[in-house]
Amino acid sequence: MLKFGTxxxxxxxxxxxxxxxxxxxxxxxxRVLGGxxxxxxxxxxxxGPLLExxxxxxxxxEGVDVTLLGVVPTPEVAWWSAAHTAPAAMVSASHNPFGDxxxxxxxxxxxKLTDEVEGRLEAELARLTGGAAAVAGAAAPAGAPDPAAGRxxxxxxxxxxxVAATGADDGYAAAxxxxxxxxxxxxxxxxxxCANGSASAVAPGVLRDLGLDVVVVHDRPxxxxxxDGCGSTHTGDLARAVVERGADLGVAFDGDxxxxxxxxxxxELVDGDQIIALCAIDRHERxxxxxxxxxxxxxxxxxxxxxxxKRGIKVxxxxxxxxxxxxxxxxxxxxxGGEQSGHVIFPELATTGDGLLTAVQALDVVVxxxxxxxDLAADAMTRLPQVLRNVRVAELDPGLxxxxxxxxxxxxxxxxxxxxxxxRASGTEPLVRVMAEAPTAAEAEAAVDELVRAxxxxxxxxxxxxxAPPGRS
Numbered sequence: 001m002l003k004f005g006t007x008x009x010x011x012x013x014x015x016x017x018x019x020x021x022x023x024x025x026x027x028x029x030x031r032v033l034g035g036x037x038x039x040x041x042x043x044x045x046x047x048g049p050l051l052e053x054x055x056x057x058x059x060x061x062e063g064v065d066v067t068l069l070g071v072v073p074t075p076e077v078a079w080w081s082a083a084h085t086a087p088a089a090m091v092s093a094s095h096n097p098f099g100d101x102x103x104x105x106x107x108x109x110x111x112k113l114t115d116e117v118e119g120r121l122e123a124e125l126a127r128l129t130g131g132a133a134a135v136a137g138a139a140a141p142a143g144a145p146d147p148a149a150g151r152x153x154x155x156x157x158x159x160x161x162x163v164a165a166t167g168a169d170d171g172y173a174a175a176x177x178x179x180x181x182x183x184x185x186x187x188x189x190x191x192x193x194c195a196n197g198s199a200s201a202v203a204p205g206v207l208r209d210l211g212l213d214v215v216v217v218h219d220r221p222x223x224x225x226x227x228d229g230c231g232s233t234h235t236g237d238l239a240r241a242v243v244e245r246g247a248d249l250g251v252a253f254d255g256d257x258x259x260x261x262x263x264x265x266x267x268e269l270v271d272g273d274q275i276i277a278l279c280a281i282d283r284h285e286r287x288x289x290x291x292x293x294x295x296x297x298x299x300x301x302x303x304x305x306x307x308x309x310k311r312g313i314k315v316x317x318x319x320x321x322x323x324x325x326x327x328x329x330x331x332x333x334x335x336x337g338g339e340q341s342g343h344v345i346f347p348e349l350a351t352t353g354d355g356l357l358t359a360v361q362a363l364d365v366v367v368x369x370x371x372x373x374x375d376l377a378a379d380a381m382t383r384l385p386q387v388l389r390n391v392r393v394a395e396l397d398p399g400l401x402x403x404x405x406x407x408x409x410x411x412x413x414x415x416x417x418x419x420x421x422x423x424r425a426s427g428t429e430p431l432v433r434v435m436a437e438a439p440t441a442a443e444a445e446a447a448v449d450e451l452v453r454a455x456x457x458x459x460x461x462x463x464x465x466x467x468a469p470p471g472r473s
Contacts, residue, residue, distance in 0.1 A: 010102030013047035026058020044221035060160035073257035075354035082110030110351035186211030195231025239267030259342035260355035295337030
């Protein structure tokens with residue numbers, strides 16, 4: 001059974017993430033999250049309607065009314081949840097290839113689920129999927145006991161309604177526009193890459209409403225081209241388009257538009273660290289950066305930390321995952337945080353990472369400064385060369401990273417405090433991620449090469465140094 005990662009459940013659609021599992025998850029969500037009304041959105045994947053229907057059926061079978069938002073950005077689903085103080089769900093695998101899909105759940109108020117709530121959902125899901133009749137939908141007379149839950153299932157008027165929303169984008173789009181408090185983005189020309197995903201439905205219109213001169217690319221989703229050589233994971237097309245058209249900058253969303261990256265007029269990437277640095281420095285100078293602090297994850301570039309220290313901005317560090325960034329923001333009452341990947345959170349404006357909102361906030365800094373994005377990004381921070389490599393494993397060994405401690409210490413010793421390394425298990429895929437930062441790209445590459453070999457050797461040796469299980473070498 002799929003487990004919750006750092007951002008919901010995710011897997012190969014119709015094989016790992018099946019409609020039966022989606023339906024059971026809908027039932028589990030209804031029982032654990034409560035409420036009598038839930039909204040469901042999706043991105044543009046071919047498997048989206050299939051899983052949306054199954055998830056909605058599970059919710060409705062528990063007596064919950066379901067509003068289908070259709071193709072929308074993940075942050076719009078969170079906005080709906082906050083506006084209606086009700087749970088919500090998004091069917092998306094974010095930046096993954098189109099064959100994958102996933103389900104993200106929001107608690108009432110648009111918040112990501114806590115570990116405790118996810119644990120309860122996993123337990124309920126395991127209980128439900130243990131009862132074949134419950135998943136298969138076997139017919140039962142009115143009031144008959146549900147074999148998976150030991151309770152009566154709703155019948156007749158007790159069954160939830162499933163209806164399609166109308167005008168779903170209006171409130172969310174208006175909220176993003178209102179975040180600038182009347183300011184405009186006029187005077188800038190931008191190429192906007194919608195990744196053939198959810199941003200296609202709303203981002204170009206919002207940016208034009210704010211006065212931005214917009215050229216849109218990769219906004220023709222066909223069910224299988226989401227993230228395909230485009231968007232925030234593949235910015236090459238965007239960079240070329242910006243240079244060819246003489247635009248001021250480019251904006252690249254991922255498949256469900258909860259993250260964004262930028263490129264400058266020369267086509268150079270401006271990543272999430274740089275976007276956060278731009279916004280943090282701007283807010284610090286205006287006196288609106290709460291406690292002069294910013295929240296980032298362990299993956300954030302060392303150059304960011306050095307730049308913030310130079311300006312007197314405190315850095316709070318969390319585990320990888322925007323949910324952990326949000327938890328730190330809320331517990332500290334802070335106003336800005338995010339990830340290198342382009343998940344950026346402005347808690348005063350949204351309850352989750354929002355690619356469109358982040359783009360609007362960053363471009364607002366550019367307009368008010370009256371300077372090119374490249375100059376602002378260069379002044380904000382100097383990015384140390386960073387190399388990240390993934391080692392795919394058949395099954396993650398919880399003790400593997402701990403057993404790498406001597407290898408990690410040896411590499412860090414050679415870097416002599418001028419760089420750093422990080423080895424961690426992915427929260428969403430069967431991968432061990434190896435990252436190194438160093439004064440030069442060659443030093444970073446050498447550090448990663450050494451640690452990747454160490455990971456592969458331990459994987460081949462098997463858990464705790466024993467023989468590798470069959471098929472897992």
